Amino acid sequence: MKSIYQKFLAFIIFTPLTAIADWGLNMTQGVTPISKEIYDMHMLTLWVVTIIGILVFGVMFWSIFHHRKSKGAKAAKFSHSTTVEIIWTIVPTAIIISLAIPATGLLIRMDDTSEAKITIKATGIQWKWKYDYLDEDITLYSSLDAKSQEVAQRDSGQNPMEHENYLLDVDEPLVVPVNTKLRILTTAEDVIHAWWVPELGWKRDAIPGFINDNWAVIEEPGTYRGNCTEICGKGHGYMPIVVKAVSMEDYETWVDDKKALKLAALESQNKILTMDESMAEGEKVYKKQCLMCHQANGEGVPGAFPALAGSEIALKKENTLEHLYRIIYGKNLMPKFGDQLSDVEIAAVTTYERNAWGNNTGDLIQPKEVAEARKNQTK
Amino acid sequence: MSALAKDTHHDHDHKPTGLKRWFFSTNHKDIGTLYLIFALTMFFVGGAMAMIIRAELFQPGLQFVDPQFYNSMVTIHALVMIFGAVMPAGVGLANWMIPLMIGAPDMALPRMNNMSFWILPFAFALLLSTIFMQGGGPAGGWTMYPPLVLQTGDAFPFLIFAVHFLGISSIMGAINIIATVFNMRAPGMSLMQMPLFVWTWVITSFLLIASLPVLAGAVTMLLTDKYFGTSFFSAAGGGDPVLFQHIFWFFGHPEVYILALPAFGIVSSIIPTFSRKPLFGYASMVYATASIAILSFFVWAHHMFTVGLPIKGELFFMYATMLIAVPTGVKVFNWMATMWKGSMTFETPMLFAVAFVILFTIGGFSGLMLGITPVDFQYHDTYFVVAHFHYVLLTGAVFALMAAVYYWLPKWTGHMYDERLGKIHFWLSTISANVLFFPQHFLGLAGMPRRIPDYNIQFADFNMISSIGGFAYGVTQLLFIYIVIKCALGGKKAKAVSWEGAKGLEWTVPSPAPFHTFETPPKIRKEMLENG
Numbered sequence: 001m002k003s004i005y006q007k008f009l010a011f012i013i014f015t016p017l018t019a020i021a022d023w024g025l026n027m028t029q030g031v032t033p034i035s036k037e038i039y040d041m042h043m044l045t046l047w048v049v050t051i052i053g054i055l056v057f058g059v060m061f062w063s064i065f066h067h068r069k070s071k072g073a074k075a076a077k078f079s080h081s082t083t084v085e086i087i088w089t090i091v092p093t094a095i096i097i098s099l100a101i102p103a104t105g106l107l108i109r110m111d112d113t114s115e116a117k118i119t120i121k122a123t124g125i126q127w128k129w130k131y132d133y134l135d136e137d138i139t140l141y142s143s144l145d146a147k148s149q150e151v152a153q154r155d156s157g158q159n160p161m162e163h164e165n166y167l168l169d170v171d172e173p174l175v176v177p178v179n180t181k182l183r184i185l186t187t188a189e190d191v192i193h194a195w196w197v198p199e200l201g202w203k204r205d206a207i208p209g210f211i212n213d214n215w216a217v218i219e220e221p222g223t224y225r226g227n228c229t230e231i232c233g234k235g236h237g238y239m240p241i242v243v244k245a246v247s248m249e250d251y252e253t254w255v256d257d258k259k260a261l262k263l264a265a266l267e268s269q270n271k272i273l274t275m276d277e278s279m280a281e282g283e284k285v286y287k288k289q290c291l292m293c294h295q296a297n298g299e300g301v302p303g304a305f306p307a308l309a310g311s312e313i314a315l316k317k318e319n320t321l322e323h324l325y326r327i328i329y330g331k332n333l334m335p336k337f338g339d340q341l342s343d344v345e346i347a348a349v350t351t352y353e354r355n356a357w358g359n360n361t362g363d364l365i366q367p368k369e370v371a372e373a374r375k376n377q378t379k
Numbered sequence: 380m381s382a383l384a385k386d387t388h389h390d391h392d393h394k395p396t397g398l399k400r401w402f403f404s405t406n407h408k409d410i411g412t413l414y415l416i417f418a419l420t421m422f423f424v425g426g427a428m429a430m431i432i433r434a435e436l437f438q439p440g441l442q443f444v445d446p447q448f449y450n451s452m453v454t455i456h457a458l459v460m461i462f463g464a465v466m467p468a469g470v471g472l473a474n475w476m477i478p479l480m481i482g483a484p485d486m487a488l489p490r491m492n493n494m495s496f497w498i499l500p501f502a503f504a505l506l507l508s509t510i511f512m513q514g515g516g517p518a519g520g521w522t523m524y525p526p527l528v529l530q531t532g533d534a535f536p537f538l539i540f541a542v543h544f545l546g547i548s549s550i551m552g553a554i555n556i557i558a559t560v561f562n563m564r565a566p567g568m569s570l571m572q573m574p575l576f577v578w579t580w581v582i583t584s585f586l587l588i589a590s591l592p593v594l595a596g597a598v599t600m601l602l603t604d605k606y607f608g609t610s611f612f613s614a615a616g617g618g619d620p621v622l623f624q625h626i627f628w629f630f631g632h633p634e635v636y637i638l639a640l641p642a643f644g645i646v647s648s649i650i651p652t653f654s655r656k657p658l659f660g661y662a663s664m665v666y667a668t669a670s671i672a673i674l675s676f677f678v679w680a681h682h683m684f685t686v687g688l689p690i691k692g693e694l695f696f697m698y699a700t701m702l703i704a705v706p707t708g709v710k711v712f713n714w715m716a717t718m719w720k721g722s723m724t725f726e727t728p729m730l731f732a733v734a735f736v737i738l739f740t741i742g743g744f745s746g747l748m749l750g751i752t753p754v755d756f757q758y759h760d761t762y763f764v765v766a767h768f769h770y771v772l773l774t775g776a777v778f779a780l781m782a783a784v785y786y787w788l789p790k791w792t793g794h795m796y797d798e799r800l801g802k803i804h805f806w807l808s809t810i811s812a813n814v815l816f817f818p819q820h821f822l823g824l825a826g827m828p829r830r831i832p833d834y835n836i837q838f839a840d841f842n843m844i845s846s847i848g849g850f851a852y853g854v855t856q857l858l859f860i861y862i863v864i865k866c867a868l869g870g871k872k873a874k875a876v877s878w879e880g881a882k883g884l885e886w887t888v889p890s891p892a893p894f895h896t897f898e899t900p901p902k903i904r905k906e907m908l909e910n911g
Binding site: 024025026027028037038041042045046049052053056057059060063064067068069070073074075076077078079080081084085088089092093096099100103104106107108110111151152153154155156158159160161163164165166167168190191192194196198201202203204205207208209210212226227228229230231232233234235236237238301302303304333 | 438439440441442445446447450453512513514515518519520524526527530532533613614615619620621654655656657658659660661662663685686687690693694697698701702704705708709711712715716717718719720721722723724725733736737740741744745747748751752753754756757759760761821824825826828829830831832833834835836837838839880
């Protein structure tokens with residue numbers, strides 16, 4: 001409680017002193033030509049309504065101060081005037097038309113996704129983003145960073161104030177080149193999400209079964225952060241978006257590295273894991289992918305997310321394959337992890353789930369079995 | 380039959396007693412009172428949920444509740460406030476005041492009136508019981524967008540049937556109001572002589588009848604999607620999740636005016652009274668209200684600019700939305716012109732009414748900003764939107780309802796409320812509501828999405844201020860209860876015409892209004908009408 005009190009005190013004392021700009025009072029100008037136009041449109045409208053407000057409320061307050069009974073005001077009798085009614089219909093109409101014209105032009109410019117150099121598909125999944133670079137055959141998953149996840153737990157005992165990018169950081173950002181027209185498609189696997197980076201000037205819903213397209217040309221290198229903006233379940237506040245804009249050369253290097261990593265991952269399929277390795281790797285994967293629903297103690301949430309600790313599927317030998325299928329292909333609310341986890345990771349997390357929280361089966365799953373399970377299933 | 384009629388004629392103030400009076404009531408005043416008490420109760424239930432939300436958002440980090448429970452609070456808070464507090468409060472006022480304002484002995488369909496009220500407690504028992512169910516209450520937002528809402532656990536059918544019941548209740552209320560106004564006006568009172576409150580309620584009733592069946596259809600499709608294998612809203616089965624949004628907002632936008640129009644009516648009664656001057660531009664007020672209502676059916680997609688509408692659609696809905704500013708502006712200008720050169724006093728109802736005009740207009744300004752499609756891509760689903768609709772609904776609709784309660788409390792109870800406490804209640808409410816909601820504009824512009832239980836540290840300061848405002852507003856409303864109860868139990872005797880400048884048939888009956896009024900229709904003289 002002390003920290004709240006101190007904060008409050010600091011707030012009272014320093015608010016007038018600290019630069020208002022630090023407070024994030026206004027919309028960002030962003031880093032694309034469109035986002036700057038949007039900012040200008042926002043400011044134009046804001047000024048228009050502010051001036052209307054000052055005029056209208058000014059007249060009203062003048063009346064409130066002068067036409068009061070305590071000042072001896074006698075009530076006039078008038079109650080109608082066609083002339084003023086016409087005036088205050090036409091003037092607002094004219095103001096609205098003058099706002100609608102620039103807005104229309106801007107909207108039409110925003111709509112043109114043609115001639116994009118790079119196309120990226122952003123897929124919302126409860127609760128992470130998947131990015132497919134459609135021209136490069138690169139896929140990456142972007143989830144909340146480990147530090148934020150830790151701090152965000154209730155009673156974590158950690159102060160979010162010490163974590164600058166709390167809830168706005170991911171394990172793997174979207175990397176894009178600057179000064180290049182990017183076409184960003186949005187869609188989703190499970191429920192509706194929305195992809196928003198304020199610096200790019202727009203947000204767009206990611207809808208399962210449908211694809212929306214948008215574009216952006218980022219003019220300044222940098223890291224830009226945003227969130228999912230459509231409520232998508234309990235992890236809605238925990239699926240940030242991070243875009244790293246780099247020079248074209250850096251982007252191309254990154255693409256090459258990504259492709260090399262992908263090859264390496266393919267080769268690791270033949271790896272034989274030891275129990276210790278599996279448990280360590282499995283715990284890591286579990287914390288990142290499974291913990292949010294099945295909980296740290298493997299007990300799940302009654303009525304919503306089933307327990308793994310002591311469950312049939314994690315304990316019985318004959319259910320091993322079914323266990324793998326669940327992870328690879330998902331079931332009901334359980335998303336499919338086959339695309340985003342490697343054989344090694346799936347093998348490790350399966351081993352972990354079969355041996356943690358008192359599930360001491362001793363089962364050790366190898367990447368090979370995962371590769372088999374991927375083939376066998378025809379679902 | 381004749382014996383019964385004779386009996387009621389003998390004793391004008393004969394009323395049933397005990398449970399029978401309230402459960403079986405067909406009296407518009409008793410049912411109005413039930414509605415108002417119910418609405419006030421729900422205002423506190425929904426308010427308690429808002430307190431939980433603001434407590435969790437007081438600081439970054441999760442302190443009090445889990446994200447799932449937080450989401451269910453966000454969802455149920457909205458449903459309770461809209462369907463449980465603001466709408467029933469409006470219907471309660473309509474019940475009490477419309478017969479008194481048009482010189483009718485009661486509502487046209489008194490038994491249906493009873494039923495439309497008594498559905499409400501059951502509907503909310505269904506809805507609120509879900510909080511204690513396995514898997515928790517509905518947590519996908521009050522808009523119930525699929526596919527997320529289909530992930531709701533045991534609470535799902537309860538949510539759907541609660542919405543059905545609420546819809547049925549409101550439709551019955553609306554039919555009753557229309558039947559009453561069109562058939563039971565005192566001879567000599569033409570439609571264009573009715574108080575604006577009656578007009579706004581007639582128009583609201585048509586909105587209810589036109590829009591609520593659409594909602595019922597939408598939630599029924601959700602129900603069959605979940606339990607009967609249909610795929611209305613599932614792309615995998617040939618449906619479209621966005622279709623739900625179109626249907627929902629075809630209801631949802633008129634719903635916004637269902638909440639706001641009666642507020643316009645209330646304010647249009649109060650401002651002339653305390654300005655001691657007739658309402659300016661009565662006819663244009665009626666036409667503006669009707670225009671707003673009609674336009675409200677053509678703007679629904681402005682709630683869903685980001686779903687990826689075709690550009691022609693986005694342009695159409697942008698223009699239609701901006702157009703609403705015109706009739707709304709006309710109303711605000713008319714209220715100002717009513718005050719202009721009046722002889723104003725500022726008792727609590729007037730204070731709330733003037734605050735309504737200003738703060739509702741601020742909500743209207745942010746509404747105009749939100750209506751501009753390209754910029755909405757930034758505002759959409761952020762705290763800017765939260766600030767916008769709370770200005771329109773809390774400092775708008777709820778402030779007008781508060782004004783109405785203060786204005787007509789003397790007529791209902793026969794006592795004047797404590798003016799000093801009323802003023803304190805007003806100032807605390809106004810200040811705290813602005814501390815609560817104004818910073819949320821900044822939060823939204825700075826990039827804070829709505830419906831999140833936790834946030835980045837850059838949003839910490841404004842959230843803390845907002846929460847402080849929220850707690851202050853919450854505590855202040857306890858004072859309101861105290862004032863109302865104190866007034867019901869006693870106080871300065873109220874005169875029949877409780878306010879110096881008050882006009883209208885409701886002020887021609889004694890205070891408190893007897894159990895039965897206008898059993899013989901009043902003779903209408905122009906000078907006793909609000910709008911002669």
